[in-house]
Amino acid sequence: MGVSALVAEEVQGAPAQAHLDKTTADWGLHRLADGIDQKDADTPDNWIPRHPKILRLTGRHPLNCESPLDLLLGAGFVTPVSLHLVRNHGAVPKLDWKTHRIEVGGLVNNPVSMSMDELVKFPSITIPVTVTCAGNRRKEENMIKKSIGFNWGPGSTSCTYWTGVRLCDILKHAGVKSPDQGAHFVCYRGPKGELPKGEDGSYGTSVTLAAAMDPSNDILLAYKQNGRWLTPDHGFPVRMLIPGYIGGRMVKWLSEITVTKEESNNFYHYHDNRVLPPHVDAELAKEEGWWFKPDYIINELNIQSAAARPAHDEVVSLKHNKPYKIKGYSFTGGGRKVIRVEVSLDDGSSWRQATIHRFEKPNPYGKYWCWVFWDLTVETFDFTRCKEILVRAWDSSQNGQPAVITWNVMGMMNNCYFRIKIHPHTDASGNIGFRFQHPAPIELGKLGNMGWREEEHLRDEAIKTVTTEVAAVQAAAPKPPGSKNVYTMEEVSKHTTEESCWFIHNGKVYDGTSFLDDHPGGGDSILINGGLDATEEFDSIHSTKAKEMLKDYYIGDLQG
Numbered sequence: 001m002g003v004s005a006l007v008a009e010e011v012q013g014a015p016a017q018a019h020l021d022k023t024t025a026d027w028g029l030h031r032l033a034d035g036i037d038q039k040d041a042d043t044p045d046n047w048i049p050r051h052p053k054i055l056r057l058t059g060r061h062p063l064n065c066e067s068p069l070d071l072l073l074g075a076g077f078v079t080p081v082s083l084h085l086v087r088n089h090g091a092v093p094k095l096d097w098k099t100h101r102i103e104v105g106g107l108v109n110n111p112v113s114m115s116m117d118e119l120v121k122f123p124s125i126t127i128p129v130t131v132t133c134a135g136n137r138r139k140e141e142n143m144i145k146k147s148i149g150f151n152w153g154p155g156s157t158s159c160t161y162w163t164g165v166r167l168c169d170i171l172k173h174a175g176v177k178s179p180d181q182g183a184h185f186v187c188y189r190g191p192k193g194e195l196p197k198g199e200d201g202s203y204g205t206s207v208t209l210a211a212a213m214d215p216s217n218d219i220l221l222a223y224k225q226n227g228r229w230l231t232p233d234h235g236f237p238v239r240m241l242i243p244g245y246i247g248g249r250m251v252k253w254l255s256e257i258t259v260t261k262e263e264s265n266n267f268y269h270y271h272d273n274r275v276l277p278p279h280v281d282a283e284l285a286k287e288e289g290w291w292f293k294p295d296y297i298i299n300e301l302n303i304q305s306a307a308a309r310p311a312h313d314e315v316v317s318l319k320h321n322k323p324y325k326i327k328g329y330s331f332t333g334g335g336r337k338v339i340r341v342e343v344s345l346d347d348g349s350s351w352r353q354a355t356i357h358r359f360e361k362p363n364p365y366g367k368y369w370c371w372v373f374w375d376l377t378v379e380t381f382d383f384t385r386c387k388e389i390l391v392r393a394w395d396s397s398q399n400g401q402p403a404v405i406t407w408n409v410m411g412m413m414n415n416c417y418f419r420i421k422i423h424p425h426t427d428a429s430g431n432i433g434f435r436f437q438h439p440a441p442i443e444l445g446k447l448g449n450m451g452w453r454e455e456e457h458l459r460d461e462a463i464k465t466v467t468t469e470v471a472a473v474q475a476a477a478p479k480p481p482g483s484k485n486v487y488t489m490e491e492v493s494k495h496t497t498e499e500s501c502w503f504i505h506n507g508k509v510y511d512g513t514s515f516l517d518d519h520p521g522g523g524d525s526i527l528i529n530g531g532l533d534a535t536e537e538f539d540s541i542h543s544t545k546a547k548e549m550l551k552d553y554y555i556g557d558l559q560g
Ligand code: HEM
Pocket: 058, 059, 061, 062, 088, 089, 148, 149, 150, 503, 510, 511, 512, 515, 519, 520, 521, 522, 525, 526, 529, 534, 537, 538, 541, 542, 543, 544, 545, 546, 549, 550, 553
């Protein structure tokens, strides 16, 4: 069976409902995306159906997306696969069920090369798991200072059923050696040559052998999501699934598992998914070897909560005092339980307890893998007495959320209080009420408004611009059209190939040709912007360091 046949296949019956309250999942919603989005048309992913409403966070390619909060939570406890967040570092590999193999080796007595047909013969389990990118809510951090990661909103979390074979069963089958015999880690990776960096261009990482062998952790080689074979974006034909861990450890397109003495030496294991102290920027991290200090790795998710209602830019009338339901999600990591969600309408002086809606039962070892939804009913007049809605949660280890952000260079694990500002609002007919403003939503509000952290950021940036860039621009004499380094749009649009690839950023023309092979985001992401204005896409993705690098590729200005 080829990829397209598998993707198009009908639901194979809903998965076992062992951990689910049957009334909560609307299986009718769980259809896959059924068409090629025009945004993918001229990218290497032009064979993958994707939902038109996903929010693309790194332009058209590679796909990194989350869904608008309203749509995500509106879909219920189980997220439709087409709305599930996607984190791709490059083009999606085109793999075939029939030829794909998983090699299991290293410190094992019987190395195994396993086909997919062989893998699915092992006993499997089906469990609901919330998968979250460690960069969830990174945009809020980036508004304080740009990290090296692109903007994620609060929607980079999703919950689906996953079906797969336990990693511990596969390791036992291969005759895994014991810690006494030097076995301490399980390393695993996707296909070689997939990504621009690292020795073999694969995305790989590791977990401890102790975690891998513990059946209470439910670590799976997953091959189905919501009852269907995986889609290409989610790792077809098989991926690692580690409940309660950050998404970055759940390697897709799983190709090799190796039991080792040391943790993974893959480039992405060290240079991704770390929380470094706030004084460490990208340069210092490299200079002082911070990427290799073992204490800064992140595995288990931290306690998190966010509100979907009131939505960003939602307006509530004050004509009558009415009940209003504030609602959102919360999750935590490591199998812990979310035990408390609290809302403050008085700047944190007092906290009201929200009602938690829990849809899963713990696994047989008492561990929880899924988000909860919560709500709290207040009265609209309550909003007259406050400027902000604050939300925070607690888990069963008494971990709470901090009030403020601690910035880190990768912009990861931001779980500060979710803060929604409340502004007085008068509509066109003179009715008074309130408008709500989220911190840093990915899409603009209906009224065209941005988040409050973005507004603060823009104010800071504007001050910097006035003092530096504008002064420099004013000092430079304007160049007449047709002179050596002023280009028309028509001229720029001719440079779209590997031999000559130009693009525009903020009215300046850049020649990215010589950087195609070395670009950390892959040559394709620059190529598909060849001849175009890439300002918006470039700014949403890149760090300050990357922006500084641009000047090396500057060749002139755009006419006008
Ligand atoms: C010569 C121009 C460019 C330079 C110097 C450059 C530099 C970089 C650098 C240093 C990174 C690593 C992350 C960071 O430090 O921000 C990166 C990542 C990336 N860049 Fe560029 N870039 C260029 C052009 C572009 C263009 C035009 C696009 C498309 C709009 C693009 C898309 C990406 C993507 C998708 C990533 C990967 C993000 C991820 O997966 O984390 N780049 N680039």
